[in-house]
Amino acid sequence: MKEKIIVICMLVLCFILGHVATMYTMSIETDGNGDSAYISVFGLEYFKGINGYTVN
Numbered sequence: 001m002k003e004k005i006i007v008i009c010m011l012v013l014c015f016i017l018g019h020v021a022t023m024y025t026m027s028i029e030t031d032g033n034g035d036s037a038y039i040s041v042f043g044l045e046y047f048k049g050i051n052g053y054t055v056n
Helices: 002-025
Strands: 027-030 036-041 044-049
């Protein structure tokens, strides 16, 4: 039982730390009219449109 609690606590901690790291490194810049955005996270850059399309 004690091991299960430790594993659950470790999973929760990993999720929280991953979420904080992602939010800290994320940058979102819109093109001005709000129909698309450049998203940069962990050094990777993405271009997303209003309907979720991706341009490579």
